[in-house]
Amino acid sequence: MLFNSIDFLIFFPIVTAIYLILPKKVKYIWLLIASFYFYMSWNPKYIVLIVFSIAVTYAMGLIIEKAKKVSAKKWVLGLGIAANLGVLFLFKYLDFFFDNMNSLLSAVGIHAVEKPFDFLLPVGISFYTFQAIGYCIDVYRGEIKAERNIARYALFVSFFPQLVAGPIERSKNLLSQLKEMGERRLWTYDGIVSGFGMMLWGLFMKMMIADRVGIFVDAVYDNLFMTGTVETAAAAVGFSLQIYADFAGYSAIAIGAARVIGIDLMENFNTPYFSTGIADFWRRWHISLSTWFRDYLYIPLGGNRKGKFRKYLNLLITFLVSGLWHGASWTFVIWGGIHAVYQIIEDLFKPVREKIDKALNVNRSAFSYKFGQIFFTFILTTFAWIFFRARSISVLGEFLRRLFTKWDPWVLSDDSIYSFGLDAREMIILFASVFVLLIVSFVRYKKEADIGEILLRQNRPFRIIVFILLIMTIIIFGEYGIEFDSNKFIYFDF
C-alpha cells in the first residue's frame, strides 16, 4: 500500500477515525493491527519475517536486561544482531554473495555454485531490522529499559507510517511515546493541521517532482545510446532531485501521518542540498540512518578518538557499509566509498583551504562564498549519485563515457532534449514545481522548522489557500493513475 495510492487514501482516514474514538489504553493495539495489515498489503507472507524480528529482539531485550555479566549481555546482543542480520543477508544479499563467489570461482576455473533459494526483497526489511537492532543495543547500553509489553514493542518495530522506509526510529523517542499513549493527549488540532500539511507537501514532492523527473532520468538511463554530455548531465542532476524529492517526500508523509496520530517521528531531511560541505550533507541527508551508523557503528569502531588514520578508516568502513545497506550491488558500495573519500579529503584539506582563504582575504560569511560551497557540494553529491543510480558497472561506465566525451549542446535548441519522456509542457510543470521546492526549502532553511510547523504559524486563510493549492495541483498535475506505474518510492528497494 503506497502512500500515494487510493488504498492509502481509504486506509489512513479509517485507521485515524477509529483510533480517535478508541479509549487511550487500547489505541496502540489498534495501531498494531493497522500496521500489520499495512505491511501485509504488500505480501502477507512476509509478516512472518517481521514477527520473527520482533520476537527475537523482544526476547533479547529482556534477556540482556536480566543478564548479570557483561560478557553474557554481549553474547545475547551478538546473537540478537546476528539473527536479524542473518535474515537481512538471506533476503537481501544472498544473490549478491553467490554472484560474486561464482565470479571468483569461475576466475580460477571452478564451476558455479547454484543458489539454494530465490527470494524477493521484502519491503522495508532493512529499516525495521536496523530499528530492532538499535533497540537491543540501547538496552545493552542501559539507555532504555527493555519493553515488557510485547504488543507495544511490536508496534514500535512495525509502526505503519515509518515501517517500510523509515525514519529509522530510536527506542528512546518512539517507544517512550508509545508507552505514554495511555496518559497524554494524542489528538490535537495543531497536530492534525501540521501533520496534514506535511503529508500534502510530501505528496507534492513525490508526485509533482520525483515521479515527473524520474520519467526523464529513466528514459536517459534506458537509452544511453541516444545521449551525450547534456542529456547525461541533466539526468544526473535530475536524479539528485528525484531521489531527494522521492525520499524526503516519503519521509514528510510518514512524519505527517504519525503527527496526525499524535506521534512525533524524528526528522529525516534538513535541506540537504543547502549543505556547505559533504560532512554537512550527511548531517542533513537521511538523518535517521546516518545517525544510526554514527551511534551504532562509527563510534563503537572508535570514531575520531583514535587518531587521524583510524578516524579515516572508520569513516571508510562506515560509508562502505552504508553503501551496502542501500543495495546489494558494487555500485552502491562505490557510492558509499566516494562519500567517505570526499569527507577524508574535505577534512585533510581543511587547514589548507583556511590558509588560502586567509591569504586571499576571502570573506567567508559572504553570500557568494556560501553559495559557492553549496554549489560545489551539490556537484559532488550529484556526481556520486551517478554511481548510485547506475544498476551495474557496465551502465555506469557507459554513462560516464558519454558524460565526458560526447559534447552536444545543440540538443537544448533543436528540441531533442524533449525526446526523453518530458515534452516542453511537462518540463515547465517540473521547473515550476522545483521552483516551489526551492522556495519552501529556503524558508525551511531559514526558519529551521518543517513545513508543517511553518504552516501552523501562519494565519488560517493562508493555510487554507496553501492546502487547497497543493491538493488541486497534485490531483490535476501529479504523476499517478492508470497510465503511470513507476510510482513506487525509491527507498522501498533498500
Next chain:
Amino acid sequence: MKKIIARIISIVLFCAILCGLLSYAYSALRWKDTTEEYFSSFDQLYGTDKGLIDVVFVGSSHCYDSAYPAFFWENAGISAFDMAVSAQDRDSSYHHLKELLKDHDPKVVFLEVYGLTYDEQLLEGNTYRNILSMKSSLNSFELAKDYFGRYGDKKDIPDYVFRFPILHTRYRELQRKDYVTYAPNEYVRGEHVTWDTEKIEYYGSFSYEYSPAQLEDSQVEWLDKMCALSREEGFDLILYAAPYQTTIPDQAFYDAASDYAAEHGIRMIDFNRNTDISFDLSTDFLDVFHTNASGAKKIADYLTPFLKENYDLTDHRGDARYHQWDEDLAYVNRIKDIKYLNTEEDPSAFFERLAQMDDVTVVLSLEEVFGWRYFENFYDSFALFGISNEDCEKGGKWVVCNGEGIKVNDNDPSQAPYFLELGKHDTLRVQYVDTVAPENIMIGTEGYSAKNRCLLVLIYDHTTDEVVAERRF
C-alpha cells in the same frame, strides 16, 4: 468556545472551496467527445427531460451511424434516442441501457448486436469512453466491476470509481469544448450526424451461407440479461444488425443472433440479409463499416411503418417538451447544407444555398491576386446579399449578417481594422495589410487568406460557434 467555532468554520470553508474546485476541475477534465472521431451519447441523454424517449437504439458506432432519431421524428414524430458509445462492449450496453431506463420508459428497444463480434476492448480509450462518460453511480460502479471482473485487472476498478486517476492526464489536451458546452450536445439525439460519403465495394452478406456461430456463454448471458431487462422494465426488445461491408465471421454471429431471437420469441432485423431495402454503395455509406445520414434515412423510412404498425407510439411533433427532436432534425439538415457548401464547385449554386442559411455570419473577401481580377463573375452572387455590382467591382471585404452584406474594408491598408464579436468566444478582425495575407481576416488566433484565388468566403456557424466552411473561388 470561540476557538472551536473558528476551527469548525475554517474546516467547513476548506471543504466547501475544495469541493467546488474539484467539481469544476472534474467538469473540465471528465471524458467528453472533443475529438469528433469517437462518440458517446451520454451528455445528450443527461440533457433530456425525464420520460420523453419512446424508442431506443442501443449499440456501438454501427448504431449511431445507422439509426438517426431525427428521421423517425421527421417521418412520424417518434421520439427515438441512440444510447450509443463507440465500440460499446456487451457489459457496457447492458449498463448504458440501465442508465437510460432510470429516467425513461421506452416502449421498444433496438439492440444492435455488433457487440457479439468482440470481447475485450482493444483500445484503452474505448474502455474510458464506455465507462467514464456515464455519471458516477452504483450503475457505473457495477459496469466497471463487471467489465474488469471479466477482462481486465480488478485493481483498476478504484481508478474508474474515483476517476481522477485516469482523467487528470487530460490537462494535456483540454480545449474549448471542455469548458464550454458544445451546443449540438444539447439537442442531438445520439446519432453521429454526417453526410460524408465513401464508395464501398459491397455491403451485406447476401452471398454468404446461413451459418450461425456457436455463441459463447458470455454472449448468451448478455442476450439473456437484455431479455430479462426487457421483461422487468416492460419494453419490447428487438435485435438488429446494421448494414456494412460485413465479413463471414461477423455474419456468423448475426446468424446466431437470429437463431437466438427465433428461439426466444423476439424479433431480429439483420440489414445485411434484408432485401427490402437497397442501399446505394456510392451514397449511403460513411466507410466500409458504417452508413451515413443517407443510409440512415433509408433505415428510418423502413422502420417507421413497422413501428407505427406494431406499437402505440404518439406523434409528438408540436409538443414543446420535445423541442430537442425538432432541433436535432434542423441540425441534421444544417449539416447537410454545410456539407453542400463545402463541396459545391459552382459559385452560383453555392451562393444560392448560402443565402438561405440562417444563424451564420459570412465574410466575403475579393482581392486582386497576381494580377487576376475576375470580380465580374460574382456580381449576381453578391447581389443576393444586397451588394451592388459597382461595389463588387472595386473589391474589398464584406461581412454578411442576416442576409445583408456590409462593406468593412476597401482593400485599403490605411483603413482601421473592423472588429465583430462572434458568439461568446470569438472575435472577427477584418483589415487589409497586403494581398492574400492571412492577417487580413482573423477569427480568434486563426488567419484566413484567399491564397491564389480572388474570392474567399468564410462561414461562421452560430449554432456550433465555429467556422464551418472556408471556400475560395
